Amino acid sequence: MHGLESTGKVIISAVDNLRDTLIFSGKVVRRLLHPAAYNRATRNVLVNQIYFTSVQILPVFLALSVVFASLLVGIVFQSLKTLGLAEYFGHVLMGLIVTELSPLLTVLLITLRSSSAINAEIAVMKSNRELTALEMFRIDLVDYLVVPRIINGMLSMVLLSSLFSIVLMASGLLLSALIFDMSVDVYTNILLNSTSFSAIFIALVKCAVYGFFVTLIPIRFGLRATRELTSIPITVSRGMVNVFAAILIIEVLSLLTRLF
Amino acid sequence: MTDAHPEQTAPVGADVPLISNQNVMMNISLIKEYHENWTKAQTQAFVSAGLERLGMSHIANRRNPALTAEERFCAMLLRAAMIRNALIVIDRPFQIFPHLQDATFLLGALDGISDLFMRCFILDYCWMKDKYGALCR
Numbered sequence: 377m378h379g380l381e382s383t384g385k386v387i388i389s390a391v392d393n394l395r396d397t398l399i400f401s402g403k404v405v406r407r408l409l410h411p412a413a414y415n416r417a418t419r420n421v422l423v424n425q426i427y428f429t430s431v432q433i434l435p436v437f438l439a440l441s442v443v444f445a446s447l448l449v450g451i452v453f454q455s456l457k458t459l460g461l462a463e464y465f466g467h468v469l470m471g472l473i474v475t476e477l478s479p480l481l482t483v484l485l486i487t488l489r490s491s492s493a494i495n496a497e498i499a500v501m502k503s504n505r506e507l508t509a510l511e512m513f514r515i516d517l518v519d520y521l522v523v524p525r526i527i528n529g530m531l532s533m534v535l536l537s538s539l540f541s542i543v544l545m546a547s548g549l550l551l552s553a554l555i556f557d558m559s560v561d562v563y564t565n566i567l568l569n570s571t572s573f574s575a576i577f578i579a580l581v582k583c584a585v586y587g588f589f590v591t592l593i594p595i596r597f598g599l600r601a602t603r604e605l606t607s608i609p610i611t612v613s614r615g616m617v618n619v620f621a622a623i624l625i626i627e628v629l630s631l632l633t634r635l636f
Numbered sequence: 637m638t639d640a641h642p643e644q645t646a647p648v649g650a651d652v653p654l655i656s657n658q659n660v661m662m663n664i665s666l667i668k669e670y671h672e673n674w675t676k677a678q679t680q681a682f683v684s685a686g687l688e689r690l691g692m693s694h695i696a697n698r699r700n701p702a703l704t705a706e707e708r709f710c711a712m713l714l715r716a717a718m719i720r721n722a723l724i725v726i727d728r729p730f731q732i733f734p735h736l737q738d739a740t741f742l743l744g745a746l747d748g749i750s751d752l753f754m755r756c757f758i759l760d761y762c763w764m765k766d767k768y769g770a771l772c773r
Contacts, residue, residue, distance in 0.1 A: 417670035497657065509652045513719070514644075515670050 393618070400596050401588075404522055413519040422524035429490045430532040437485065437536060441543040444481060448473060449547045453555045462556055466570030469548050474541045475572075475579040480627065482537040483586040487619055490532075491594045494525060495615040498598025499608040507599075522595055529591030533583040575634070582630045589622045643754050646716035648709070649727030654700040660687070660711045661696040667718035686714045689748045705733040706741060713745055717752035724756040730764060739768045 407413045452473065456465050498521065501507050507517060545567065552558040558566075597615030601607045654663045664686070665679035674682075687693050690710045695703060703711065709732045716724045729742050736742075739758075746756055758768070765772040 415670055416673045416675060417666050420669060420676065501655070501657075504653055504656060505651060506653055506655050509655070512647050512652055513667060513670075513715075515666070520670065 397593065397596060397618075397622075401592060404518060404526055404592060407516075407518045407523055408526065413516075413523045415519070417515075418519055418524050421520065422527055425524050425528035426531065429486070429528055430535060433485075433489060433536075437539070438543070440485065441540045442547070445540070445544040445547040446551070448477065449544060449551050450555075453548075453551050457555055465552070465556070466566035469545070470567060470570045471572070471575060473544055475575045478541045478544060479533070479537045479579055479583045479586060480623075482540050482583070483533060483590060483623055486529075486533060486536065486587075487590050487616075487623070490529075491590045491619050492612060492616055494591060495594035495598045495612045496608065498595050499601035499611045502599060502601040503603060503605055503608055505603070522592075525591050525595060526588055530584045530587035533587030533590070534580055537579070537583045578630065578633060582626065585626055586623065589626065590619050593619045593622055643721050643723040644719050646719040646722040646724045646753070647727065648712045648716045648724060648729070650731040651727065652712065654703075654708065654711055654715070656700045659697050659699050660703070660707075663700075663711060664715045664718055667715060672720065683714065683718075686717070686749060686752065690714065690745055691748075705735065709733055709742070710745055714749065714752075717749050719753075722753040724753050726756065726758045728760050728764075729758060730760065730767060737767070739771060743771070 449469070452468055453465060456462055456468065498507075501521075507521075510517060510520065548567075549560065549563050552563050553560075594612075594615045597611045597618065600614075601611045654660070655666075658666070661680060661683055664683045665674075665676070668674040668679045668682065669676070684693065684696065687696055687710075690713075692707060692710045695707045695711060698707070700708065700711075709729065712732070713724070713726075716722055726742070729739070730736065733741070742758075758771075760768075
């Protein structure tokens with residue numbers, strides 16, 4: 377009976393959590409669509425956020441992309457050759473690696489670097505009463521803090537995932553020449569024939585959805601911090617667990633979208 | 637005070653801190669950029685002039701933890717003065733600079749930017765009135 381009660385509590389808490397996240401999402405989407413949210417201060421924050429998330433990370437992101445892409449493409453191409461499935465390499469590269477693994481690896485990198493930072497930043501601001509100070513100056517927290525971070529999250533995810541895909545395809549070009557002895561023309565032809573634009577569109581939409589939630593959830597959990605400094609690590613840890621849960625849910629939903 | 641431009645409360649106090657991940661310039665500029673849609677160049681010129689009048693030009697690029705108590709107070713005061721038709725309410729100023737003996741510094745700072753706000757109220761405990769000297773008599 378005790379086990380049943382605990383399970384029920386966990387489920388109720390998870391459902392409440394999901395409902396709160398969706399309600400907060402609705403509020404943020406309404407503000408995203410409201411022209412009044414885009415004042416000069418919000419635009420300045422957006423520029424800073426894009427710099428911190430997409431520009432500052434570029435050297436590390438490019439280096440990691442080259443390493444990941446070469447390893448991934450190398451292993452997959454070698455396996456295809458061993459199994460005698462070389463003719464399917466275009467479909468595997470575009471259908472699996474570019475449209476599925478590329479957004480997933482990008483969102484993991486963004487989450488590790490930016491989501492945790494956003495969660496801690498908002499929690500510290502809440503704990504220091506800086507959010508109260510903003511409200512006392514009649515500054516809307518959603519407009520000033522949430523809207524630019526969400527837009528940045530969506531933009532950065534789409535752009536960085538696209539960059540990752542380009543690095544993947546460049547690695548593919550190099551490795552296909554080494555492993556399959558393939559020319560550039562043949563490689564390009566195979567890629568174009570294997571490209572499904574609906575799959576690319578779904579991948580881009582998925583990137584934007586990833587970007588929305590890996591930014592929104594840390595902000596929401598950061599806002600739950602209290603005046604006690606000890607609440608900061610707790611909110612960051614809970615926020616990050618929820619971000620990873622959200623990534624899994626989005627991945628499953630996107631797979632379902634492809635199936636039906 | 638008119639209906640078109642009513643006074644707006646602009647708080648200064650230890651409970652209304654500066655944003656710690658922004659420097660003084662950004663903290664103060666934020667008010668004009670958010671409420672009046674001023675450009676970065678406009679606000680920076682305006683805030684720089686305000687800081688200069690308070691003798692605090694050197695703190696423009698510093699963040700909250702790097703400020704002395706007096707510098708922090710000036711930044712908070714100038715931020716409050718950025719509100720249009722500001723009615724500045726200074727809440728227990730000696731919580732911000734507890735080491736000062738009297739209100740000379742506070743009154744000097746208010747005098748320096750007196751044209752930037754409409755009125756100013758200072759709220760403090762009655763047992764602190766000696767610190768305000770002639771202001772309370």
